[in-house]
Amino acid sequence: MIDFLNHFLLFTLAGIGMLLVPLAIGRLVRPRLPSPEKDAIYECGEPTIGSSYVQFDLRFYVVALLFIIFDVEVAFFFPWAMVYGNAMQLADGNLGDEARRTLTNRLLTAPGEVGQEITADAAHWLGVTGLIDILVFFGVLLVGFAYVWKRGDLDWVRAVANAPTSADRS
Amino acid sequence: METGWQAAGDLETTMIPSLAEATIRSFLDGAIGNAGWASLLAAVVHVALVAGFFGVPAGIFIWAERKISARIQDRLGPTRVGGRFGWLQAPADGLKLLQKEDLAPKAADQILFPMAPYIVVVSSLAAFMFLPFSDGWIAVSLDIGLYLMLAVMSLEVIGVILAGYSSGSKWALFGAMREAAQMVSYEIPMAICVVIPVVAAGSLNLNEIGALQGGWLGNWLIFHDPFTFATFFVYFVCATASCKRAPFDLAEAESELVAGFLTEYSGFRWSFFFLAEYASMFAVCGIATLLFLGGWHTGIPGLDESVQGLRGSSASWPLSWLANVLGFGVFFVKSSLLVCVQIWVRWTLPRLRIDQVMMTCLKYLVPISCTLFLGAVIWPLVLSATTGKTTLLGEPLGERAAPALEIQADTTMTGREGDLP
Numbered sequence: 001m002i003d004f005l006n007h008f009l010l011f012t013l014a015g016i017g018m019l020l021v022p023l024a025i026g027r028l029v030r031p032r033l034p035s036p037e038k039d040a041i042y043e044c045g046e047p048t049i050g051s052s053y054v055q056f057d058l059r060f061y062v063v064a065l066l067f068i069i070f071d072v073e074v075a076f077f078f079p080w081a082m083v084y085g086n087a088m089q090l091a092d093g094n095l096g097d098e099a100r101r102t103l104t105n106r107l108l109t110a111p112g113e114v115g116q117e118i119t120a121d122a123a124h125w126l127g128v129t130g131l132i133d134i135l136v137f138f139g140v141l142l143v144g145f146a147y148v149w150k151r152g153d154l155d156w157v158r159a160v161a162n163a164p165t166s167a168d169r170s
Numbered sequence: 171m172e173t174g175w176q177a178a179g180d181l182e183t184t185m186i187p188s189l190a191e192a193t194i195r196s197f198l199d200g201a202i203g204n205a206g207w208a209s210l211l212a213a214v215v216h217v218a219l220v221a222g223f224f225g226v227p228a229g230i231f232i233w234a235e236r237k238i239s240a241r242i243q244d245r246l247g248p249t250r251v252g253g254r255f256g257w258l259q260a261p262a263d264g265l266k267l268l269q270k271e272d273l274a275p276k277a278a279d280q281i282l283f284p285m286a287p288y289i290v291v292v293s294s295l296a297a298f299m300f301l302p303f304s305d306g307w308i309a310v311s312l313d314i315g316l317y318l319m320l321a322v323m324s325l326e327v328i329g330v331i332l333a334g335y336s337s338g339s340k341w342a343l344f345g346a347m348r349e350a351a352q353m354v355s356y357e358i359p360m361a362i363c364v365v366i367p368v369v370a371a372g373s374l375n376l377n378e379i380g381a382l383q384g385g386w387l388g389n390w391l392i393f394h395d396p397f398t399f400a401t402f403f404v405y406f407v408c409a410t411a412s413c414k415r416a417p418f419d420l421a422e423a424e425s426e427l428v429a430g431f432l433t434e435y436s437g438f439r440w441s442f443f444f445l446a447e448y449a450s451m452f453a454v455c456g457i458a459t460l461l462f463l464g465g466w467h468t469g470i471p472g473l474d475e476s477v478q479g480l481r482g483s484s485a486s487w488p489l490s491w492l493a494n495v496l497g498f499g500v501f502f503v504k505s506s507l508l509v510c511v512q513i514w515v516r517w518t519l520p521r522l523r524i525d526q527v528m529m530t531c532l533k534y535l536v537p538i539s540c541t542l543f544l545g546a547v548i549w550p551l552v553l554s555a556t557t558g559k560t561t562l563l564g565e566p567l568g569e570r571a572a573p574a575l576e577i578q579a580d581t582t583m584t585g586r587e588g589d590l591p
Contacts, residue, residue: 006213007310011299014217015292018225019442026268026438039276041339042433052277052340060351063528067354070536074361077543078317078374081365085372088550089568093558099572106372106575124554131551135544142540154532156525 062153073141077134083107084130090123216309220298227506228448229260235448235513242517263441270437277338278434286336287435287442289329294446297323297453302377304466304497316374316457320361323453324412326446327353333443334431345430348420348524353412355528359535360408366401366546367391367461372571376457380465381574387469388564392462395562397546402462404539406508409454411531413447416516420524455508456501463504466497 041048086107090100097117104117118126148154233248236259240247252258274283300319302308312318327350334346370391371379383390392402411418420430427433432443459465467474477496522530550560561567 003213004310004312006210007216007299008296010213010217011220011296011309012292014221015295016288018221018295019288019291019439022264022268022438023272026272029269030437031271033271038271038273041275041277041337042428043340044428048340052338052343054340054343056343056347060347063351063355066532067358070358071354071361074358074365075317077362077365078314078368081368082372082374084547085369087372088369088554088560089372089566089571091550091554092560092566092568093554095566095568099566099568102572102575103372103568120554120558124551127551127554131547134547138540138544145536149533154529156528 059156066148069141069144073138076137080130080134084127084134087118087123087126087130090118091120091127093120095120213309216299220309221295223303224295224298224449225445227452227502228445231448231451231506231509231513232260232263232444233257234510235516238510238513239517242514267438267441272439273434273436275338275434279336279338282332282336283338283434284439286329286333287439287446289332290326290446291442293322293325293329294450294453297450300376301453301456302380302460302465303501304494305381306377307494307498308377311375311377313373313375315376316364316368316379316461319376319453319457320364323450324353324357326450330431333435337431337434339434341428341433342431345420345427345433348427349414349431352418352420352527352531353414355531356408356411356418356535359404359531359539360412362536362539362543363401363405363408364457364461366398366543367394369543369546370394370398370550370567373575376460378571378574380460380467382567382570383464384467384474384570385471386564387464389570390462390464390467390469394567395546395549397542397549398462401539401542401546402458404535404542405458405462406511408531408535408539409458410512410515411527413450413454413512415447415451415512417519417522418527419516419521420527451509451512452505455505455512458508459501459504466501468500 041052086103089095090103090107095103100117107118233256237247237255248256248259250256251262274280297319299309300312300315300322302311308315330349330353331346334342334344334349337343367379368374371382373379373382379391387393391398393399414420420427432440435443468477477493553562554560559566
């Protein structure tokens with residue numbers, strides 16, 4: 001863990017340094033001639049109107065909500081996928097004894113006694129159980145996704161499509 | 171960290187010093203005599219190496235993009251800088267940008283505006299920490315390496331939002347919001363696509379996943395089952411979009427948003443957004459190479475075995491080093507070809523509209539990747555119920571996964587004590 005933190009700290013510092021050092025060197029050679037025109041923000045030559053901290057569309061909020069729900073879900077897929085993948089490798093009847101022992105030890109955190117390897121049959125049923133687990137877990141999300149889709153929240157131009165047009169009003 | 175098995179149980183201690191690190195560390199242990207300092211120095215060496223891998227390919231791809239785009243548009247591209255082919259164009263551009271005035275608009279946030287490129291560069295550099303360039307050539311080999319790499323890479327979006335929000339410009343704000351919506355949306359199918367090869371490999375350790383794809387071409391995970399084959403292409407589309415490359419480069423859509431979140435940036439700060447983008451392209455293509463295309467393996471067992479034969483049993487350094495250099499060459503060629511495909515796509519397809527981009531993701535890629543995920547999960551179970559095997563062709567995947575695992579366990583047990591020959 002110390003190693004990882006060492007690395008992470010050093011990579012962060014290196015990333016900062018990669019930008020900071022050239023910028024510091026550049027300070028010696030680059031001009032610095034500010035003018036009101038240069039300090040203004042760019043809006044294609046037009047004078048700007050109002051602050052740029054405007055409200056933006058609520059659609060982005062829906063996207064962010066979808067992302068959070070899906071991403072939390074997928075984060076739980078990763079450990080499951082490891083166990084399931086291991087079980088499926090063990091479920092192969094042609095697997096040699098030595099490989100079976102190694103993979104059993106990877107699946108179980110403590111090494112089993114020799115001769116207590118997970119059999120292909122047991123691994124198959126572990127896989128079936130895992131599949132039912134993930135179907136329930138994933139199914140809940142997919143039902144929600146289908147509901148959001150049906151409601152039309154995935155349509156980017158929904159607001160425009162449903163807005164009353166001048167033709168409707170007249 | 172005394173034995174491999176204890177390590178396997180505890181996520182915190184599953185740090186596996188790679189071969190490169192183990193040799194650097196044991197060398198430094200002898201010279202310095204303090205394990206802590208040796209480990210720190212080894213980390214410094216890694217940072218220097220990986221920063222090279224970060225900068226040099228990015229420079230090459232910037233040049234390649236200019237040449238390829240020029241050829242596609244019937245132009246010549248850079249021809250003069252550095253003699254023939256203009257191969258020094260990227261460093262020359264860097265030098266030019268260094269001399270440009272460092273502008274920040276008055277309306278911009280004076281702290282967040284200069285900070286944004288740092289976040290982008292750090293997150294995209296730190297992702298390389300977990301990428302194995304060759305068997306064991308990896309700065310930090312973790313049993314959750316793939317997961318962490320994706321997590322660190324997705325931090326880039328924070329820098330993008332910050333850049334757009336702090337610019338004080340409406341173009342930049344709109345560009346950043348679009349970019350954020352796009353990047354987070356495409357992360358969903360991308361993450362699901364990444365889980366699919368993990369279901370086959372049973373591991374999140376990128377080095378292990380690479381190692382178990384040795385042997386014939388058919389052993390690459392892309393050919394493992396029909397679902398991984400389809401997944402590769404879905405992953406590649408998502409990866410292109412998450413690097414904000416055309417046809418998904420909505421954030422920098424010149425025709426409607428000037429330059430998106432980059433509008434107010436100039437000079438060197440601006441160039442680092444691009445360097446990070448090209449480095450991210452290499453990183454996502456590197457993940458694709460490792461997960462689907464056999465990593466550092468050529469796909470021809472004879473060739474791979476003779477390279478691995480260089481390594482030998484005694485792991486004498488010049489030969490094992492040479493084996494790794496050759497492995498790195500194979501990995502680099504594969505990843506670079508994928509990057510070239512991204513460049514090719516950029517200059518061939520027109521840009522999508524924002525609603526088309528979001529619809530492609532939410533209404534096509536997400537359902538497709540969910541279907542592929544379920545298919546890839548059910549496939550081995552159906553095979554095992556009907557035929558008793560879990561792979562359609564060839565030997566069981568476990569036969570290759572177990573040796574890959576044992577290599578890892580060996581370095582775990584011996585590398586830490588520094589008792590390599």
